[in-house]
Amino acid sequence: MSKSMDNLHKIKNSLKRRSRAEARFRWYGRVAILIGLAAVLLLFADIIGKGHGAFKATYIKLEVHYDRDLLGVTSLADTAQLMEANWDAVPKAALRERFADVSGRRNKRQLYKLLSNGAGFDLKDHLLANPLLLDQTETLWILADDDIDTYYKSWLDGEPYAARLSNKQVQWIDQLHQQGQIRLQLNTNLLTRGDSREPEQAGIRGAVMGSLLTLLLTLMLSFPIGVAAAIYLEEFATKNRFTDFIEVNINNLAAVPSIIFGLLGLAVFINFFHVPRSVPIVGGLVLTLMTLPTVIITSRAAIKSVPPSIREAALGMGASKYQMVLHHVLPLALPGMLTGAIIGMAQALGETAPLLMIGMVAFIVDIPQGFTDPATVLPVQIFLWADSPERAFIEKTSAAIMVLLSFLLIMNISAVWLRKRLERRW
Amino acid sequence: MESSSLFLLMLSMAALAFYLGRGRSLAMAKPLGGIRHLHSLPSYYGLNAFLWCALPPLGILVCWLLFNEPLINSLVMSGLPEEIKPSSNADYNLLLNKISNIANGVMSSQGKPASVIAAADHMAGLRVMSRWGLTALCLILAMAGLFWGWRRVAADFRARQAVESVMENLLLGCACLAIFTTIGIVLSVLFESIQFFRSVPFFDFIFGLNWSPQTAIREDQVGSSGSFGAVPLFVGTLLVSAVAMFVAVPIGLMSAIYLAEYSSKSTRTYVKPALEVLAGIPTVVYGFFAALTVAPFLRNLGADFGLSVSSESALAAGVVMGVMIIPFISSLADDVITAVPQAMRDGSLAMGATHSETVRRVVIPAALPGIVGGIMLAISRAIGETMIVVMAAGLAAKLTANPLDSVTTVTVQIVTLLTGDQEFDSPKTLAAFALGLMLFTVTLLLNIFALHIVKKYREQYE
Numbered sequence: 001m002s003k004s005m006d007n008l009h010k011i012k013n014s015l016k017r018r019s020r021a022e023a024r025f026r027w028y029g030r031v032a033i034l035i036g037l038a039a040v041l042l043l044f045a046d047i048i049g050k051g052h053g054a055f056k057a058t059y060i061k062l063e064v065h066y067d068r069d070l071l072g073v074t075s076l077a078d079t080a081q082l083m084e085a086n087w088d089a090v091p092k093a094a095l096r097e098r099f100a101d102v103s104g105r106r107n108k109r110q111l112y113k114l115l116s117n118g119a120g121f122d123l124k125d126h127l128l129a130n131p132l133l134l135d136q137t138e139t140l141w142i143l144a145d146d147d148i149d150t151y152y153k154s155w156l157d158g159e160p161y162a163a164r165l166s167n168k169q170v171q172w173i174d175q176l177h178q179q180g181q182i183r184l185q186l187n188t189n190l191l192t193r194g195d196s197r198e199p200e201q202a203g204i205r206g207a208v209m210g211s212l213l214t215l216l217l218t219l220m221l222s223f224p225i226g227v228a229a230a231i232y233l234e235e236f237a238t239k240n241r242f243t244d245f246i247e248v249n250i251n252n253l254a255a256v257p258s259i260i261f262g263l264l265g266l267a268v269f270i271n272f273f274h275v276p277r278s279v280p281i282v283g284g285l286v287l288t289l290m291t292l293p294t295v296i297i298t299s300r301a302a303i304k305s306v307p308p309s310i311r312e313a314a315l316g317m318g319a320s321k322y323q324m325v326l327h328h329v330l331p332l333a334l335p336g337m338l339t340g341a342i343i344g345m346a347q348a349l350g351e352t353a354p355l356l357m358i359g360m361v362a363f364i365v366d367i368p369q370g371f372t373d374p375a376t377v378l379p380v381q382i383f384l385w386a387d388s389p390e391r392a393f394i395e396k397t398s399a400a401i402m403v404l405l406s407f408l409l410i411m412n413i414s415a416v417w418l419r420k421r422l423e424r425r426w
Numbered sequence: 427m428e429s430s431s432l433f434l435l436m437l438s439m440a441a442l443a444f445y446l447g448r449g450r451s452l453a454m455a456k457p458l459g460g461i462r463h464l465h466s467l468p469s470y471y472g473l474n475a476f477l478w479c480a481l482p483p484l485g486i487l488v489c490w491l492l493f494n495e496p497l498i499n500s501l502v503m504s505g506l507p508e509e510i511k512p513s514s515n516a517d518y519n520l521l522l523n524k525i526s527n528i529a530n531g532v533m534s535s536q537g538k539p540a541s542v543i544a545a546a547d548h549m550a551g552l553r554v555m556s557r558w559g560l561t562a563l564c565l566i567l568a569m570a571g572l573f574w575g576w577r578r579v580a581a582d583f584r585a586r587q588a589v590e591s592v593m594e595n596l597l598l599g600c601a602c603l604a605i606f607t608t609i610g611i612v613l614s615v616l617f618e619s620i621q622f623f624r625s626v627p628f629f630d631f632i633f634g635l636n637w638s639p640q641t642a643i644r645e646d647q648v649g650s651s652g653s654f655g656a657v658p659l660f661v662g663t664l665l666v667s668a669v670a671m672f673v674a675v676p677i678g679l680m681s682a683i684y685l686a687e688y689s690s691k692s693t694r695t696y697v698k699p700a701l702e703v704l705a706g707i708p709t710v711v712y713g714f715f716a717a718l719t720v721a722p723f724l725r726n727l728g729a730d731f732g733l734s735v736s737s738e739s740a741l742a743a744g745v746v747m748g749v750m751i752i753p754f755i756s757s758l759a760d761d762v763i764t765a766v767p768q769a770m771r772d773g774s775l776a777m778g779a780t781h782s783e784t785v786r787r788v789v790i791p792a793a794l795p796g797i798v799g800g801i802m803l804a805i806s807r808a809i810g811e812t813m814i815v816v817m818a819a820g821l822a823a824k825l826t827a828n829p830l831d832s833v834t835t836v837t838v839q840i841v842t843l844l845t846g847d848q849e850f851d852s853p854k855t856l857a858a859f860a861l862g863l864m865l866f867t868v869t870l871l872l873n874i875f876a877l878h879i880v881k882k883y884r885e886q887y888e
Binding site for chain 1: 601813
């Protein structure tokens with residue numbers, strides 16, 4: 001009797017222990033998932049927190065006088081004169097006028113640093129667009145220097161970062177702020193310009209265009225080739241050693257580190273075939289080879305999901321194998337294939353390492369217009385900016401990441417939407 | 427003619443061929459009493475003519491694009507007079523560039539030696555000739571193809587079979603591209619590595635303890651003999667990957683178990699894609715996050731505890747890499763766990779085991795091969811990951827197992843050696859290919875092994 005009580009007691013105790021273990025185990029799972037989700041949230045919060053500021057830039061309100069003599073321009077139609085003209089003189093004069101009490105070369109030089117290095121050229125563009133303004137005066141908001149921008153934004157946030165400014169400059173900004181002559185407004189440079197050494201002048205347009213061209217080429221090559229390979233492997237290949245070898249190759253290529261594709265591109269396309277460096281063609285070719293396995297694997301899955309009865313019906317009606325594939329299997333598998341292509345393109349869009357190998361890291365100011373213009377791509381631009389020492393580039397980098405992530409988001413959402421919308425369940 | 431306009435011309439000729447071939451077959455069918463007296467549908471006759479007209483010139487065009495420049499360059503360079511023939515490879519490239527710039531009209535020919543100008547003229551002449559030759563050859567081939575395709579139209583010609591066999595070969599060619607890519611990778615990496623191992627012995631490379639690839643320009647400079655012992659890089663790579671696995675395996679595995687075994691269906695539909703967002707984020711973003719957020723955070727945290735954490739610590743790069751790999755492990759593990767037959771779980775539960783005991787003692791052992799395969803794939807991914815370590819890990823090769831220290835990895839060195847100014851035949855750049863060979867070999871072995879395990883496991887329960 002006492003023995004069975006003892007056993008019962010033991011079992012009860014062990015049951016308690018076991019159910020505690022059960023609860024603990026569940027909590028491990030929950031904690032793991034929470035850590036994962038927290039990482040997602042943290043990443044996005046960090047990037048957005050750092051980058052949202054870059055969509056606005058600091059501008060200073062000044063009275064600008066387009067003085068003929070100051071510029072050294074008599075006629076705006078004369079391009080030689082425009083090349084020679086002293087465009088920087090205009091904003092400098094405007095600053096001197098605004099802060100009339102500043103004297104001495106050193107102070108003046110600090111004063112000039114309030115404005116962006118490119119302010120003169122911005123005024124040139126403005127003047128050329130409105131030629132009647134020559135010798136006229138106008139009130140303009142002019143882009144401030146990146147250090148001023150960083151300081152002003154951090155000051156507005158309550159944690160002023162003045163490490164790169166002098167006391168005088170801080171005072172001037174304070175003065176401007178009190179009179180409402182300094183403000184944040186939409187930063188159009190970010191989306192409309194190419195790269196620049198000056199953070200306030202730098203934009204991602206060139207990189208976005210480079211990405212677009214590279215991706216276009218990748219899509220044009222990898223989608224047809226990938227679909228053709230998938231059709232061959234699913235519908236025509238006989239099961240033999242050679243087919244197995246192709247399959248093993250595809251599966252392995254899908255897992256080869258991307259940097260190896262960069263080495264391949266460097267050795268084959270650039271050193272052997274002498275394709276020029278840094279152009280979207282090489283980038284597109286390398287990314288094609290890289291995304292091909294993804295496209296093939298997803299296309300094969302899409303073809304597999306078409307039920308055999310469709311094939312049998314087509315063959316039964318006297319269609320040849322090609323007619324069956326082209327007229328029946330392919331249209332039904334197309335949504336799945338497109339989804340795969342979009343996923344492959346998203347992968348290509350975010351890829352950086354192989355493009356570093358083939359020289360797409362060059363500093364390129366011009367916006368590429370074609371497949372043979374030197375270009376860089378968005379992720380590489382992010383890498384370059386992340387490496388830059390200027391503090392203002394941190395903000396820019398985060399903003400570029402936000403743009404990149406939103407492109408990826410759009411692509412992935414459209415892939416999901418496409419699958420939901422067009423996929424048929426059999 | 428520009429190759430792009432030539433291409434368009436070829437395409438329009440091919441379209442014409444299609445139209446003519448199809449028209450001829452229709453014309454032939456009419457007296458016979460309709461197209462049912464033809465062997466194939468009229469469009470197949472057209473397609474046959476199209477292929478005959480388009481494929482041969484297209485093949486020529488592609489070959490020309492690939493081999494024209496190298497061929498002309500070597501012709502020009504071998505035709506140079508003895509006295510200006512370059513001695514070294516670098517001089518060769520320099521001279522070639524000069525000649526090609528003069529031939530392109532980018533550089534003015536003033537003040538250049540007469541032999542160089544002559545070579546540039548030679549090059550320009552060859553270029554014009556090859557371009558005209560190409561245009562003429564393509565046009566002749568296209569015409570011939572058009573005519574041949576048109577001529578072959580006959581009521582009993584098996585046009586469909588002809589077209590389909592060409593198509594099949596095209597499809598096969600596309601499928602074989604995967605093989606060519608692999609061969610290309612192996613050859614390019616191997617070829618350069620062999621060159622590298624000529625100047626640096628193989629065993630010095632894989633067992634050497636000192637890595638400083640800076641070869642000096644002058645003989646007497648400090649560190650003029652670059653040393654290429656790759657062990658510190660391997661150790662660094664392993665250290666970062668180990669940290670990553672330490673983060674990714676428990677989190678990925680536990681979340682997969684929870685999602686597969688415990689969570690309700692609705693939680694699963696929301697949580698799983700949310701975790702997979704991590705897999706879609708570009709690595710350069712992780713690199714930025716690691717370098718600017720995680721590394722300073724860890725350094726400050728270490729300072730609070732009196733530890734000195736390097737600002738480029740292996741820990742920061744590893745942790746972020748681990749976060750990147752979480753969804754990879756969790757989705758692979760999820761697949762294998764859901765593939766374990768329900769009967770095995772039911773058996774265990776019927777014996778009185780709790781759910782967690784079932785998972786630990788039945789489901790996990792049953793799924794173990796698949797999970798191990800998944801982890802190995804993840805390791806191969808961690809080893810080959812580039813951007814995170816390039817941005818967040820250091821450059822100096824240090825032989826250490828301390829994750830708080832700064833280490834460098836194989837991929838970091840490949841990137842640093844190959845970006846920036848480079849001449850292609852110095853041991854410094856070739857070393858990158860040798861490292862690439864190591865990387866490729868190791869990841870390939872891991873992948874083959876892992877895929878083999880996963881496949882075998884899958885067959886076991888199917």
